[in-house]
Structure formats: structure tokens, C-alpha cells
Amino acid sequence: MEEVLEPATPVVEAIFGAVALPVLIYFLLINTSYLVLVVAAALEFRRSTRQLPFAGREELLGSGLVPGVSVVTSMYNEEVGIKVATxxxxxxxxPRHEVIVVDDGSSDGGFxxxxxxxxxxxVPRRMPTDVAVREVATSVHVxxxxxxxxxxVRKPNSGRSDSLNVGVNFATQDLVVFVDSDSVLDPDALLAVARPFAxxxxxxxxGGGVIRAVNGCSVRGGRVTEVRMSTxxxxxxxxxxxxxxxxxxRCGWSRLKxxxxxSGAFGVFRRDVLVEVGGLDPGSIGEDFELVMRVHRHMxxxxxxxxxxxxxxPICWTEVxxxxxxxxxxxxxWHRGLWETLWAYxxxxxxxxxxxxxxxxxxxYWLFELIAPALELFGLVLVVVGWLLGVVDMGYFLLFMAVAYGYAMLVTLAAMTVEELSFHKYPRWRDLVSTAASAVVENLGYRQATAIWRLEGWAQSLAGRKQEWGTMTRTGFDTADRSDG
Structure with a gap:
């Protein structure tokens, strides 16, 4: 290996001499920024936990003063789980909510x-035109x-964003909650997200709520009955x-205002603001990110x-x-959507x-989200090749691994500790152990692979290639459905 790389030694030496310190500083800054967000999140959890006993959910449930909520979801070939989800x-x-399901030209038996x-x-209902859409409703059913x-609502296929805009047009309540049709909400989720608006x-x-992976959990009747880690x-x-x-x-950023x-899987917006900004952008890959940026700019x-x-x-459980x-x-x-939205704004x-x-x-987001995968892979390749060539000594190699990966693991474990002390969602010790182990295993190939994939998405956008959304294979995670079948 050294003989093959030997001709590159002068180049590696020059590059390493120029970037050795900046690379360490970058990883130190990015992991420290994560730690700052952990602390901010911990303070926010403490505040919200103290307020929870006085949140007045029972009063909200019986109150006629809370804003009405329209829950809008788009389905495309979701035959497996759409009944339970609805x-x-x-x-x-x-106390007052409606559900609007927009069938985006499904070819299966979901409808x-x-x-x-x-x-x-x-029913003969005309669609309002508050938000412009690409495809109008062909029929409405109640x-x-x-x-x-x-x-x-049934319509020709035009994508998730356009379908949700159709749902916004049919929404009759003050608040609109976007939910993925393959997700499951906690029973009190609407009470929680509506309270700040009230x-x-x-x-x-x-506003946005928590997204959690439902894989491995027990789900019956559209409710998560037992929280467990996936195998x-x-x-x-x-x-x-x-x-x-x-x-x-996101909790840390919210604390910092x-x-x-x-997340597009579970977000709540005032309907009048959605109409003002023109709804979701059907041409955007990162439509949820783009919408929030547009709201900020407009306000x-x-x-x-x-x-x-x-x-x-509130928690929205989704299949990963x-x-x-x-x-x-x-x-x-995701990374393509991040780049295109940041560039647009x-x-x-x-x-x-x-x-x-x-x-x-x-x-x-420019420095630590968009550029991060490129700098991480560059730093890792440079250090490994430099070490093989003898350009990088063992001291720097270990320091790089400690700052780039060891520090990251400690930050993740700190976040897990804050979450567990605040919410205690995993009752079994084995789940906590496997979660902690995942924080370590994540750095052994997974993190590097996702960095490569993120760069692929960025490169595809820069090359002007058409975006392929891909298909997320769903198993229908309702335990009762599977056992009954």
C-alpha cells in the first residue's frame, strides 16, 4: 500500500501542513456546537417539564376557545396502513378537529x-382556491x-406538496397540521401542539413536534402500546x-429562537399564514425546510x-x-433539499x-450541515493516507479520532442522558444499552456511508439531474393488523 501511495507523499505533506490545525478546529467547533444545543435543549426540557402539570390540557379539551385543527395528510399507494392511520x-x-386525506392519484386499493x-x-363540493395548485380535486367524499x-379528496398525481396544498384549500379550521399518512400520533398530540397557539x-x-422511529415498537389500533428498540x-x-x-x-434551536x-412528518401552521406565503412549494425537494424559511422571510x-x-x-411515530x-x-x-433551499435563500x-x-x-446550516460531509470525508481520508505514508504521526491520528469521533459519541450519549432523564421512553434496560451501543456503532461505517450519500445528492443537484424520490417500503406496523392477518 505504501509503495502505491509513495508518489503522493509530497502532495499529502503539503496539504496536511496547511489543513492539519483547521481540520481539528472544525471538528472541535461542530461537536461543541452540538453540545451547546444539548445544554439548550436540557434547559428547554426543564422548563416544559415544570410547566406540564399546569398546562391545562383537561381545560383545553373542554374549552370552546381553542383553535380548531385540520389534520391534512397525503396518501400515495398507502393501502397497507391508511385505514389504521385515518x-x-x-x-x-x-375538542374540534377534522381529518382531510388527499389521495394523490394512487394506483393501489387505498381509496x-x-x-x-x-x-x-x-359530495358535490367545490375546492377553494386560496392556495394555487397544479392539480385540482376530481371528487370529494365524506x-x-x-x-x-x-x-x-381524490386528484391526479402531482406529488406530496401539491396534494397537501389541496388539503389546505379544503381545510376549514384555523390551524393546519401536516402528518404523513404512514405515521402515528400520540393521543394528546393535537392538545400539545395547539397549546402555544391558544x-x-x-x-x-x-410549530413542530418530536419524530421517533416506530420500528420495533408494539402498535395496536393506531396507538403505540409498548416502546422498544428495533432488532x-x-x-x-x-x-x-x-x-x-x-x-x-431542533429543541436547542427553538430555545435560541x-x-x-x-419536519414534514408532523408540523403545525396557522392556515392564514400558509395562505399568505402560498403553501408548500411543489417544485422543492426539501419542501418542509423551504416552507419554514419562506415563513421566516415573509414575517x-x-x-x-x-x-x-x-x-x-407530542410525538409522531414513523417507520424508518x-x-x-x-x-x-x-x-x-434530504441533502439535496438542504442545498437547494439554502441556495434559494x-x-x-x-x-x-x-x-x-x-x-x-x-x-x-451552511457551515455545519451542508459542508460537514465533505469536510468529514476529506479529513478522514487525509489523516488515514497521511498515517500510512508516515506524514501523520500517531499522536495526531489519535487526536483526530478523539475530536472527530470520540467527542461526537460523548455528545450523543449526553443527548441520550438528557432525553432519558426528561422523558424515560424506553422502560427496558436492554433498550437503553442497545441505544448507547448504537451511538458507538454509528461511527463504524454508517456515518461515513451517509456522508457519501449526502454528497451524492449534492452532486446530483449541481449536475442538474432529475430528482428521484424513491419508494419507502412499508410493512404496516400495526401489530394488531399483522396478528389478525
Whole structure:
């Protein structure tokens, strides 16, 4: 190996001499920033935990003053789980909510499953045009009993974002909650996400809840009845990732009043604000990120005081990929969406007009989210090749591994500790042990693979290649359904 690499020694020496210290500083900064977000999240958890006994959920449940909620979901070939998902959304604890399911031109029997389950009949209802859409509704269906607050809209296929915009047009309530049709919400999720809007109806414009991996959990009747870790190491590592992203990243950013990303799997928006900004962008790959950025820009440009908040209590359970092929497509798309959104809103970068969002959050996402995979792979390859050539001594090699990976593992374990002390979602010790083990295993190939896939997505965008959304294979995670079958 050394003989093959020998001719590159002078080049490696020159590059290493120039970037050895900056590479260490970069990894030190990125992991320290994560630690700062962990501390901010811990403070937010402490505040919300103290307020929880006085949150007044029972009062909200019986109050006529809470804002109404329209739960909007788009389905495309979701025959396996759409019945349970819809029943679960209808059964959420809330005094006034409706469910709108938009069938995005499915080619399977999903609509027929809903028709049979809820005795749907077609009604002559025209679609409002508050938000522009690419494809209009071809038919509207409601339960025959006239009591179940469910509306099923059928339309030609035009993508998830356009379908959700159709749902916004049919929504009749003040708040719109976007939920993926393959996800399961906690029973009190709407009460939790609506509370900040009830307390501050003028300033609150958007909020997001916690996303957790449902893989391995027991689900019956659209409810998570037992929380367990998956037996798949790929899913376990994603549990750690989701924990960092929500209980570390987004909660911390919310505490710093700089939240710029709300997951499309579970987000709540004021309907009037959605109409003002034009709804979701059907042409965007990172539509959830792009929407929140557009809301920030709109509110800042119109000079209005507003809040975008992460809400720590409600949980949306979703199925994560258990094959590398599906995971690879997902990470490609995520990073492509990150790049295209940041580039589209580059005018906000370091722009004091946009406050903390422009001066802190947007630069952070450029430096530590977008560029991170390129610098991580560059640093790792440089150090390994340099060590093989004798350019890098053992001391620097160990220091790099400690700062880049050891520090990252400690930060992840700190986030897990904060989450466990605050919420204690995993009752079994074996699940906690496997979660901790995943924080270590994540660094042994998984992290490097996802970095490569993220760069692939970035490269595809720069090359102008058409985005392929890919297919997430669903198993229908309702335990009762599987046992009955």
C-alpha cells in the first residue's frame, strides 16, 4: 500500500501542513456546537417539564376557545396502513378537529379501503382556491353518517406538496397540521401542539413536534402500546440520529429562537399564514425546510413579531428505512433539499434584517450541515493516507479520532442522558444499552456511508439531474393488523 501511495507523499505533506490545525478546529467547533444545543435543549426540557402539570390540557379539551385543527395528510399507494392511520387521526383527543386525506392519484386499493371502512359517499363540493395548485380535486367524499369529520379528496398525481396544498384549500379550521399518512400520533398530540397557539394566538405561526422511529415498537389500533428498540442495527442507529435531531438540534434551536426546520412528518401552521406565503412549494425537494424559511422571510419582511417553536411533548411515530438502498435515496434527497433551499435563500445568509435566523441559524446550516460531509470525508481520508505514508504521526491520528469521533459519541450519549432523564421512553434496560451501543456503532461505517450519500445528492443537484424520490417500503406496523392477518 505504501509503495502505491509513495508518489503522493509530497502532495499529502503539503496539504496536511496547511489543513492539519483547521481540520481539528472544525471538528472541535461542530461537536461543541452540538453540545451547546444539548445544554439548550436540557434547559428547554426543564422548563416544559415544570410547566406540564399546569398546562391545562383537561381545560383545553373542554374549552370552546381553542383553535380548531385540520389534520391534512397525503396518501400515495398507502393501502397497507391508511385505514389504521385515518382511524388514529380521527380518534385524537381534541375538542374540534377534522381529518382531510388527499389521495394523490394512487394506483393501489387505498381509496377503496377508506370507502369501505368509513362508508364514503361522493359530495358535490367545490375546492377553494386560496392556495394555487397544479392539480385540482376530481371528487370529494365524506362518511355517509354525516358525523365523522373526515374528508377524502381524490386528484391526479402531482406529488406530496401539491396534494397537501389541496388539503389546505379544503381545510376549514384555523390551524393546519401536516402528518404523513404512514405515521402515528400520540393521543394528546393535537392538545400539545395547539397549546402555544391558544396561549399566544397572534405571534405563534408555526410549530413542530418530536419524530421517533416506530420500528420495533408494539402498535395496536393506531396507538403505540409498548416502546422498544428495533432488532435491526440500521434502524437502531437512526433512533440515535432522530434523538439528536429533535431532542438536541431542533429543541436547542427553538430555545435560541432560531428554529428554521420543522419536519414534514408532523408540523403545525396557522392556515392564514400558509395562505399568505402560498403553501408548500411543489417544485422543492426539501419542501418542509423551504416552507419554514419562506415563513421566516415573509414575517421579517412584513415587520411582524412572530414565533416558530419546537414543542417537546407530542410525538409522531414513523417507520424508518431498514435497507441501505432506501436509506441511501432518503439521505440523497434530504441533502439535496438542504442545498437547494439554502441556495434559494442565500440572501438571508449573515443578513441582519433576518435577526438570529440570518446571523446564526442560516450560517450554521451552511457551515455545519451542508459542508460537514465533505469536510468529514476529506479529513478522514487525509489523516488515514497521511498515517500510512508516515506524514501523520500517531499522536495526531489519535487526536483526530478523539475530536472527530470520540467527542461526537460523548455528545450523543449526553443527548441520550438528557432525553432519558426528561422523558424515560424506553422502560427496558436492554433498550437503553442497545441505544448507547448504537451511538458507538454509528461511527463504524454508517456515518461515513451517509456522508457519501449526502454528497451524492449534492452532486446530483449541481449536475442538474432529475430528482428521484424513491419508494419507502412499508410493512404496516400495526401489530394488531399483522396478528389478525
Amino acid at each position: 382511524q388514529s387521526m380521527l380518534a385524537l383527543h381534541y 377503496e379501503v377508506l370507502r369501505a371502512a368509513f362508508d364514503l359517499v361522493e 362518511p355517509r353518517n354525516g358525523r365523522t369529520r373526515l374528508t377524502v 396561549e399566544d394566538p397572534v405571534r405563534m405561526v408555526a 435491526s442495527w440500521l434502524a437502531r442507529i437512526q433512533v440515535v440520529e432522530y434523538l439528536r435531531a429533535f431532542h438536541l438540534g 432560531s428554529l428554521i426546520l420543522i 421579517r419582511r412584513t415587520g411582524r413579531d412572530y414565533r416558530v417553536q419546537f414543542i417537546t411533548e 428505512p431498514e435497507t441501505t438502498a432506501v436509506l441511501r435515496k432518503q439521505r440523497r434527497r 442565500r440572501s438571508m445568509l449573515l443578513n441582519p434584517r433576518y435577526g438570529r435566523v440570518g446571523l446564526i441559524a442560516v450560517p450554521y
